[in-house]
Amino acid sequence: MRKDTIAAIATAMSDSGISIIRVSGEDAIPIVNRIFFTKGHKQILSEAESHTIHYGFIYDGEYKIDEVMVSVMKAPRSFTTEDVVEINCHGGVLVTNKVLETVIKNGARIADPGEFTMRAFLNGRIDLSKAEAIMDLIHAKSEYALKNSMNQLSGSVANIIKNLREQLIYEIAFIESALDDPEHISLEGYEDKLSKVNDGLLFEIDKLIESAHDGMLLKEGINTVIVGKPNVGKSSFLNALIGKERAIVTDIEGTTRDALMETVKIKDILLNIIDTAGIRETEDIVEQIGVNKAKEYVKDADLLIYIVDSSKELDQNDFDIMEMLYQRKSIILLNKNDLETKIDEISIAQYLKDIYSKNNGTYNNEIPIIKTSMLNKEGMDLFEKIVMDLFFSGQLKINDEVYITNMRHKEALMEAASSLRLVRQSLENHMPEDFYSIDLMNAYTSLGYILGEELGDDLVQEIFSKFCMGK
Amino acid sequence: MLDIRDTVDVCVVGAGHAGCEAALACARLGLKTVVFTVSVDSIALMPCNPNIGGSSKGHLVRELDALGGEMGKNIDKTFIQSKMLNVSKGPAVHSLRAQADKQAYTRQMRFVLENQENLTIKQAEVCKILSEKDPETGKQKVSGVQLFNGGIYQCKAVVLCTGTYLNARCLCGESIDYTGPNGLKSATHLTDSLVELGIEMQRFKTGTPARMDKRSLDLSKMEEQFGDERVVPFSFSTNPEDVQIDQVSCYLTYTNEKTHEIIRDNLDRSPIYAGIIEGTGPRYCPSIEDKVVKFADKERHQVFIEPEGLYTNEMYVGGMSSSLPEDVQLAMYRTVPGMEHCQIVRHAYAIEYDCIKPNQLHPSLGFKNVIGLYSGGQFNGSSGYEEAASQGLVAGINAARFVQGKEPMIIDRSEGYIGVLIDDLVTKENLEPYRMMTSRSEYRLLLRQDNADLRLRKKGYEVGLITKEQYEYVLQKEKLIEQEVERLHATTIGANKTIQAFLENNNSSSLKTATSLAELMCRPELNYRLLADIDPDRPLLSDDVIEQVEINVKYEGYIKRQAKQVETFKKIENKKIPAEINYDDVNSLRLEARQKLKQYKPISVGQASRISGVSPADISMLLIYLETYDYKGNHHE
Known part of the structure; x- marks a missing residue:
């Protein structure tokens, strides 16, 4: 039984309200302490008393993910009788997933179905009468999880992983044959060969891990934030996408005070669109809160849509907004092109160029600029095409996707990749073969986990079928 | 009227590498012991390759020595060449291998047995295991053995180490001899007695190459292979200075396309390819015909010419075992450089024999269904002298401990290759003779041949085969x-x-x-x-x-990384499953898992987790059941 630290989302996954991530095990507190900061940017969790709750933020490196409440329960006075930390997240499904991912990245692993309950039981926390029921529950859940996880694995991903494993086991079998039968099989010059194979495998796995981002985007939707000054047509644009009046659209500046979230499907991909209060310097306190919040959302976004009223001259507020687009996936809409236009693509591009060079970057026209009119529904088709291009290189084929959409799969891939990095390191240090063959085997096992395959006599089979050994 | 010849504590059947270790262990632990052999002249016979050790097998010999076995000491006294293999690789895969003077090895081991207190050697074929019903468990319980001539030895425990002798037959082309190795008498009655006891048997096959007359070989056409300049002894109790001897050489040559052509042209005369052999052979030690067929693209295969001893001209032809007819053998051997005029002293042959399905054994190497019956060696479906000796020692120790009413000594996978060997045998499906390999050991970096004493001396001392002095030396070293x-x-x-x-x-x-x-x-x-x-x-x-x-x-x-893995392993390994568990009471187990658990009767949750067909979810069920079981148990008291 693995007694390492486990984590999972403890509440049902829905868009509503708060969700809780539970972390349990020896390293629960240090792991969360690494990513949790108070408002004054202090790491305080390692000194926290048992049964206390703390307000602050979860960070993934530099990047602030969510505003949270974190409670600490120390062993043995917790549900599992181990150290437990619970993170109350506020940011909805996507953000909760992101927080979980960060916890995993910092040393926990995803809990198996029913594992918290099982730990609680094994540690004597749950009484006997519940035991039988839990057994059934764990069983049902693990069957479901396996099925579910297999369903989430597309045929092409499974094939890629099978192929990677075949390459791995071949190399391991070769090393092992040579170790077991040094007089028949020589490892001379093998380091260079393996080094190439290893780099190739690592490249493929890293590509799959990256695809997980696209895969999650595909499954969960692209987090999109609409920004722009008041009354440039942000809500009208949203409504044009949704096809119904959802946001209050008026001609008075500042009518959209709080953010609205809508999920829109265009050409098989989901956009989770947040319409923010018009960003501008404002004196109105209520609106000020909205503006601040908008800036927060911008940080979390996968895509920024900046809407400009092309009938008006740009001002300082526009320049401030354009600063936010620096090195972000964004699309600029020159709206109200039915009116007489005061600005065009060229002038916008010039401003972007200035902003990039001010930040020591070079602007290569990576931000698409489209002319639109919400009144005439102009430019919407082009907008959809550009979104596809930006996120899926225009290549999205829903029925044959090579995307990782499952967090467990991603975790297993990351484990495999880190094993192969250890192999690379051992190769660089010219360690003997029997050391890195262990890491190769770990990578093989991690990948097998994605396919639902247990480790059997694979290695011995491979050795005998591929290499001629013996007296 | 029963013909009772003697009443002893333990009867060991067979005096090969397993039988010798078993018999010595029992006698040294103070039990009155008899070891039966079909030929006293064949004690510790090496009917195949003339060496001890090699990759992973060298580890076994070191571990055996640390526990108080004899093999390491015996080879140190009788080797004629020694080499540490894999020295360019990591320390975990360094492996010692020594060429033995076969006759000297046999003679030396026989001398040790003959002079061991409490031990009697008896030349006879054991035909029957005598048993009676144990009133407590309803199982059969060993009470003695019966010889071919009707004589009975009463005893409390029996260790079966029959090697390749049960219903053995040797095949060479069309000719079949119903003998054990080297033309020795086979044992033809014991299988029936075992089947009667409810033991499930299977049939395995192995083979050996020809022996050549050294004078007929042109060794100058081969590469000479020398022993190490500085020899390292196998045994931790051998003085390193005592093993710095003059060594003999081995020689390396290769097969070629001509050799392969002769083999291919005569495949129809091979009993394996003609379908005469029913037994399953080992893939790691394929016959030359297997190599040629399976690895058709290989242009040549290595052939090692190894002396069989100092006082013989016989040379072992490593790499070319075969069951082709002798005329074909001669033709193919004569295509090999240096062997153009070779004269065969003993031809190559395949041997088929009865052995058990080892999943009928506990990790103690005691039978699950027959009380007091233990077994080791090729009889358990393994292959190799070192594998045999390791099991023989464990079976012997545990037979002795059974007689003394002590808990069995078990070596787990994190403690030694011996643990891996036995766990694999009793827990996994074994479809061919089992050979030790370093890749089978998941904690390889910790289980090195250089630290076998640190790992196992303490266990040997607790068992009683290691002296206090030897034990204290290890403590001091640590x-x-x-x-x-x-x-x-x-x-x-x-x-x-x-x-x-x-x-x-x-x-x-x-x-x-x-x-x-x-x-x-x-x-x-x-x-x-x-x-x-x-x-x-x-x-x-x-x-x-x-x-x-x-x-x-x-x-x-x-x-450190491996040590941490071992810690996790130990937790689940130390979770014992009571012998009286009823798997029908464990809810939610899948049907396959339930059947396998009933069949294998694992002694720990760790062992259960390694049975194929038992999933992690099943293990969770089992753990939870065991918790409630303990709970219930406590309540009864």
């Missing part, structure tokens, strides 16, 4: 290693001129800040001996201590 490793970590080396000069002399990059001696030792280009120049305060330590210090410091990261 302490010295620990202290020295600690000192290396604690000793700081400043970035001064002397140090930088030393580093430059050894092609090592210079220091930016102060560091520890241990850190420096981790550099590939540096080692403990080299660091002597900048480490004036080091204590005087023996070579075996220095070796351990070096390995522990240099590979610390890897070793």
